[in-house]
Amino acid sequence: MLKKLSVSAVAAGALVAAVAAGLVPAAAAASPASVPSPSPTTPSASASASAPLTNARIAAHFDLAQGRTPENIALAPDGSAYVTFAKARQIARVSPEGEVRILATLPEPADGGVGTPALGFPLTVGIVRADDGTLYFLYATGTSDLTGVWRLRPGGEPRRIAELPADGLPNGLALDARTGTLYVADSVRGTVWSVPVRGGSPTAWSTAPELAPTGFLGANGLKVHEGAVWVTNFDKGTVLRIPVLRNGSAGHVQTRAVGMPGIDDIAFTGRGSRLLAALDGSNEVALVRPDGSHSTVLTSADGLQNPTSLAVRGRTVYVLSAGWLTGEDPNLILAHRNERADGQR
Numbered sequence: 001m002l003k004k005l006s007v008s009a010v011a012a013g014a015l016v017a018a019v020a021a022g023l024v025p026a027a028a029a030a031s032p033a034s035v036p037s038p039s040p041t042t043p044s045a046s047a048s049a050s051a052p053l054t055n056a057r058i059a060a061h062f063d064l065a066q067g068r069t070p071e072n073i074a075l076a077p078d079g080s081a082y083v084t085f086a087k088a089r090q091i092a093r094v095s096p097e098g099e100v101r102i103l104a105t106l107p108e109p110a111d112g113g114v115g116t117p118a119l120g121f122p123l124t125v126g127i128v129r130a131d132d133g134t135l136y137f138l139y140a141t142g143t144s145d146l147t148g149v150w151r152l153r154p155g156g157e158p159r160r161i162a163e164l165p166a167d168g169l170p171n172g173l174a175l176d177a178r179t180g181t182l183y184v185a186d187s188v189r190g191t192v193w194s195v196p197v198r199g200g201s202p203t204a205w206s207t208a209p210e211l212a213p214t215g216f217l218g219a220n221g222l223k224v225h226e227g228a229v230w231v232t233n234f235d236k237g238t239v240l241r242i243p244v245l246r247n248g249s250a251g252h253v254q255t256r257a258v259g260m261p262g263i264d265d266i267a268f269t270g271r272g273s274r275l276l277a278a279l280d281g282s283n284e285v286a287l288v289r290p291d292g293s294h295s296t297v298l299t300s301a302d303g304l305q306n307p308t309s310l311a312v313r314g315r316t317v318y319v320l321s322a323g324w325l326t327g328e329d330p331n332l333i334l335a336h337r338n339e340r341a342d343g344q345r
Contacts, residue, residue, distance in 0.1 A: 045284075045299045052287050053317060053335040056302035060098035062330040068092075068100075069330050070320040072137075072173070072265065072309045074129040081311070081318060081332065084137055086123040091137060091152060094332060104158045106139050107146065115142030117169045117188040118217060122146070126173025126184070126222070136161075136182055136197070138170040149173075149182060149195050149202075161199030165189065172222030172265065174229065179248065183229050185211075185219040192219060192231060192242070192250070205229075206250040210240055221265035221278070221309075230256075230266060232277070237261035239277065239288060257292040267310040267317070269337065276317065278307035283326070285310065285319055298335060305329050315339065 045051065062068040067088035074082045079096040082103075089106040106124060113122030117140075127137040135152040139160075147170065149162040164170050164184065172185035175197065183205065184193040190212030194205040210233065211219040217234040224230075229242045229250070237260040243251030256273065262281035266288075269276060273290045276297070285298035285307055298304055298319065305321035305328055312318070315337045323330040 045296045045302065051297065052338055053285070053297045054338055056298055056333055056335040058303045058329075058331045059334045060094050060100065060332040062100070062332075064323055064327065064330055069322040069324065070308065070332065071123065071125050071322060072127045073311045073318055073320050073332075074127045074135065075311050075313050075318065076129060076133075079313075082127055082129055082135055083320065083332075084124040084127045086125060086322065087121065089122055089124050089139070091124065091127070091135065091158070098332070103135075104152055106150070106158060109141040109143045109146055111143065113141045113143075115166075116140055117142060117167060119169070125171050128173050128175040128182070130175065130177065130197070136173065136175065138164075138173050138184060140169050140171075142166055149184065149199070151199070162195045162202055164193060164202055169217070171217070171220050172231070174222045174224045176224045176244075181248075183222055183224060185222040185231055187213065187217040187220050187234065190218040192222070192229060194248075206242055206253070208240075208242070208250075208253040210236075210238070210253045210255065220263065223266055223268065225268050225273075226271070230275075232263045232266055234263060234280075235261070237263055239263070239266065239275070239292075241273075257288045257294060260286060260288075260294065264307065265309040267312045269312055276310050276312065278310050278319065280306050280308060280322075281325065283307065285317075298333070302335070303329070303331060303333050305331060312337065 068085040069087045071084045071086040081094045091104045093101045122141040125138040133154045144166040147166045148164040151161045152158045168186040169188040171187040174183045180197040182195045192206040193202040195202045214235040220234040221232040231240045239257040241254040264278040264280045266275045266277045277286045283300040283304040286294045287297045288294040305323040305326045308322045309320045317335045319333040
């Protein structure tokens with residue numbers, strides 16, 4: 001949102017909200033020139049061969065001028081990644097070689113999306129991939145005709161399969177293939193919705209107070225893992241676990257980690273509750289241990305530019321950076337996961 005020489009009205013409003021949420025200090029947000037750029041002399045969190053993540057490299061650069069701010073990621077078996085470009089309203093495939101191919105561009109709302117809650121512009125957000133290659137993703141516009149869950153089958157056209165409230169901000173998305181359920185984190189309404197994978201009416205699966213925002217965004221990143229829905233709260237800096245009960249309803253919310261304001265998406269490193277978290281405002285990726293303690297494993301020295309989403313496949317970690325505040329280099333970073341160092345055997 002932050003450009004090198006000027007800040008648009010939309011971006012300025014979002015930046016003010018980010019300051020209120022504690023993403024960046026007010027002094028740093030006063031001028032685009034005051035936002036620090038990554039320094040080549042800054043020690044990298046992954047510099048040591050014994051670090052949990054090593055050999056970080058930028059695998060793809062995205063064009064900020066075209067609105068290609070990457071927001072969420074889903075992996076395919078061939079090593080490619082499916083990405084939502086939030087401001088461009090696009091779904092793209094990034095090949096293992098870093099080549100970008102646009103698969104779909106979502107229609108712009110009639111009012112330009114100025115009524116989109118919290119942000120004031122339409123954006124594509126969470127994305128998941130089913131085993132048959134079908135992509136499900138979220139679109140938030142502030143209008144009832146477009147906001148909701150969308151589907152894109154291989155070779156097909158995007159189609160909305162479930163309407164979500166226009167006064168909400170659907171953000172994180174997860175698929176439970178076992179039950180055929182999509183879960184959606186609504187950052188403004190502080191709700192986790194459930195939607196049948198075939199489409200239809202959404203159900204407010206959880207409206208627990210732990211999901212609510214405190215000024216900007218609440219429930220954000222979302223994953224289904226080992227019988228529970230895991231959700232981050234951006235404003236509160238928390239990681240939450242919500243058990244899925246036998247009848248499919250939501251159990252009691254458990255707070256599993258705190259102290260990470262600006263937390264966006266998460267990705268589990270394997271079995272158990274060890275996970276990686278993207279910390280948007282501080283340009284960091286953190287390793288969160290089962291006891292809730294956490295430490296920085298990637299920083300701006302590794303190329304992070306406001307990281308928004310992560311994915312893990314084997315020993316490779318994929319990290320998207322949107323450049324929302326740095327305004328410099330939206331990118332995809334790949335890093336090697338050191339299983340001994342991160343405690344995952």
